[in-house]
């Protein structure tokens with residue numbers, strides 16, 4: 001018996017000869033179609049797109065089939081992560097460590113150059129005026145990257161929608177972030193801050209005369225997780241906390257999976273990580289469904305207030321559904337779940353790294369720590385919950401936060417894709433090109449910010465963001481129609497958090513602190529943020 005017949009199912013030999021021939025022909029046709037598709041995806045298309053870019057004067061790395069620059073990026077990231085940065089002069093020059101592939105590509109091929117994200121060309125656009133043009137998306141040709149299965153594991157809210165669906169969700173969500181509503185959330189912010197500083201007071205007391213050392217990064221993650229839990233879910237915030245823990249683990253698994261080769265269908269393989277990601281997604285969904293169901297029935301019974309984000313979201317939803325003229329404009333429960341997941345992801349991770357880097361910067365620059373504390377005590381006094389107007393008078397704290405957002409931009413890059421041929425800066429981009437807007441590189445660009453671009457100088461923002469000379473190059477919250485919906489929320493929370501800490505503690509870097517900024521989703525301190533805290537209660 002030949003090899004071929006031995007692997008065939010027995011029923012094949014029962015088929016008439018003519019049907020057998022059809023079957024063979026169909027198998028050959030399907031195999032040939034798959035081979036052509038695979039070749040188009042892995043070879044012809046990338047070659048075509050690469051040629052279209054090069055013919056217009058753009059330079060970039062050579063295409064390596066299927067993997068593109070992924071192996072090189074992994075190698076450069078590994079090298080970068082293995083070396084810490086020195087403290088002192090030059091320590092804020094973090095682009096080569098945080099984005100080694102793009103830094104190298106820009107040095108070798110220019111500010112507008114390309115690398116390969118698997119078989120897709122990824123053009124780095126680092127000129128501020130072009131970043132604005134892409135983000136303003138005047139003609140609607142630059143869209144967000146389509147969310148794959150992997151990203152949907154993290155969230156699937158307004159941030160990943162396009163067109164009509166995005167506009168509808170943004171319309172419903174916008175009012176939940178109006179200043180009047182945010183003001184009502186301030187007591188929740190204050191409760192979380194008080195819990196944190198009281199816990200630190202306990203640690204300082206227990207340490208006695210020895211220095212009290214704390215890795216403030218996990219504490220800032222817990223703080224922002226708590227804030228978003230209370231702001232989003234009010235009285236259900238303890239259940240919300242569980243979601244926050246799960247989202248943190250999910251982010252790590254997804255980031256790891258995304259750095260692997262870009263193999264279609266990889267997510268379907270039953271690997272240990274893939275199974276865990278599905279398990280986490282399922283648990284998050286279960287917890288959220290429980291919270292939403294409880295709230296909906298309470299709202300129907302007229303029991304629940306709607307000052308938290310979930311209440312406001314459900315209220316807008318119910319109002320849209322009630323109003324016949326708006327039939328179909330409401331959002332479904334699954335969509336509310338998608339938005340809640342996004343609030344956690346977008347709201348907690350980003351603000352926690354902002355707070356962490358700000359505290360590290362205040363330790364590195366004690367003169368600014370003193371100035372900020374003096375202002376906090378003068379404007380807010382030594383205790384009590386600050387109101388919105390008082391937080392608005394914290395000029396120095398705001399300048400410090402903006403400078404932290406510039407130097408240690410939480411979201412280091414934003415991506416868009418061309419879905420139609422589009423002209424930008426004199427180059428005609430074909431459809432199917434990814435545009436990478438490296439916010440961190442723009443924020444560190446000496447041609448834009450001056451020779452001291454890598455130095456911590458909050459006075460750049462003495463006249464606010466709009467007064468800063470290089471303001472058009474400042475994008476920590478994005479720009480245009482898709483600008484961060486939570487930026488006022490984040491700034492209020494950050495001011496409240498920094499003020500609460502400065503009122504009660506003086507801070508220093510611990511000798512154990514290693515300066516190692518690196519993006520895992522957000523720009524994180526790779527080895528933690530170990531600080532020494534000294535309680536100021538005795539001195540007041």
Ligand code: HEM
Pocket residue numbers: 144158159160170342343346347348350351354410411414415475476477478479481482483484485486487489490
């Ligand atoms: C320091 C804190 C924060 C930073 C640096 C930040 C940064 C950003 C950036 C850069 C974008 C634009 C992404 C793009 O254009 O592709 C964005 C969008 C978004 N952010 Fe934030 N964010 C922060 C805090 C928050 C908070 C606290 C929330 C909510 C509670 C939030 C919710 C959102 C949402 C929903 C979007 C999507 C908007 C849309 O696509 O229409 N963010 N954020």
